Amino acid sequence: MPKMPFTEVLAAVFFSLLLAPAAAEIKTLKISSDARPMILFEKFGFTHTGHVAVTVSGVSVVSSLANPEPSRLGFFLLSEDALLQVLVELQRQNPNFCVLDSSYIKHLFTFRELSPPPHSSFNQSYPVSAPGEYSLFFANCAAESKVTMDVHTEVYNLDDGGVKDYLSAGRTQLPSIFFLFSLCYLAFLSLWIYICLTNKRSVHRIHILMAGLLLMKALNLICAAEDMHYVKVTGTPHGWDVLFYFFQFIRVVLLFTVIVLIGTGWSFLKPFLQEKEKKVLMIVIPLQVLANVASVVIGETGPFIKDWVTWNQVFLLVDIICCCAIIFPIVWSIRSLRETSKTDGKAARNLAKLNLFRQFYMVVIGYLYFTRIVVFALRTIAAYKYQWVSNAAEEIASLAFYMIMFYMFRPVETNEYFALDEEEEEAAEMALRDEEFEL
Incomplete structure (x- = not known):
């Protein structure tokens, strides 16, 4: 034989x-x-x-x-x-x-x-x-x-x-976990709407997109909770999986779009996008469509299909490309701020913006690293009874990322980044000259 x-x-x-x-x-x-x-x-x-x-x-x-x-x-x-x-x-x-x-x-x-x-x-x-x-x-x-x-x-x-x-021993807690986080995002959305209404003069179009992102995230988690609940008690999702994938698609596309737009400084530094920044969006959005198709195939068909391994590889590759693509606009903005800060006579204001975008860069890198590597490691090494821990860790990291990002770019009439006196201006000029010397 x-x-x-x-x-x-x-x-x-x-x-x-x-x-x-x-x-x-x-x-x-x-x-x-x-x-x-x-x-x-x-x-x-x-x-x-x-x-x-x-x-x-x-x-x-x-x-x-x-x-x-x-x-x-x-x-x-x-x-x-x-x-x-x-x-x-x-x-x-x-x-x-x-x-x-x-x-x-x-x-x-x-x-x-x-x-x-x-x-x-x-x-x-x-x-x-x-x-x-x-x-x-x-x-x-x-x-x-x-x-x-x-x-x-x-x-x-x-x-x-x-x-x-019908839920695995390590996932039977997921309906409650997803529902709890959906309430957190609904509360977050209410707070964001309140902040926008009390600072109408400082609200930009990006803030409306950010509100839409919070809404899609909340709806995505509600559908995930209902999906898991019906699987738990009946063995099938009763159509909630369709809504889950629909809101997940919109949420992921919105998330990457918001990160790219904030990274380019759209609505904050300039009201337009440059050609190379438009190309990033034109790459990221179609790739996210492909990634979500791969996600649906992986989630709904299961490993029994012949091309399941291929779809897994497609999903991982597309996700890596998208994560790398959204970093470039932030780097471009940092470079642009570093150059303009030496020529326009507003050193302190530009230094504040430069520090802001550097912090945003680090936050994005940390978020991508945690959700793509640490969460995967937790899912791999955790005992089968504690598989829910990786899901909870991913949602905690996502909520922390959303809160930090929204706080950094919130609409406020008196932005502390730009409310600087003459002494701070002189100190900023010296800091920029030192930075130029180090480079």
């Missing part, structure tokens, strides 16, 4: 490490003429009252060789603790080894239990008494065979009252 392609198996097992538990825990999937040796369906954190139910129908196995052995095709659960041992077994590349023969997996069933072949169905529920995080796989160890089948899966835990909880 030809051995299973180790690189394909390794990719499937590796991405099960990175995969966050799925959002909808009742799924109906269609597998068509699939020859992959392993297919990852989903990942779930079970308590001691966990259950997994798998229904397959319309099963058809086509092979260019002799009739495949039914016991070489089947479903199994793989715990996080057993991943390393299974990878070691696979790396040995024994030509006759099949992952279904491993003693480290939890067997569910093989096609031998289907009756009657070749077109058959099977329905069975299995308890998971050992708590932990498990990945649901389908393995095809039959050489040169393609599988077609309809798969229906349900994974859940039972709470103290015996009611099904």
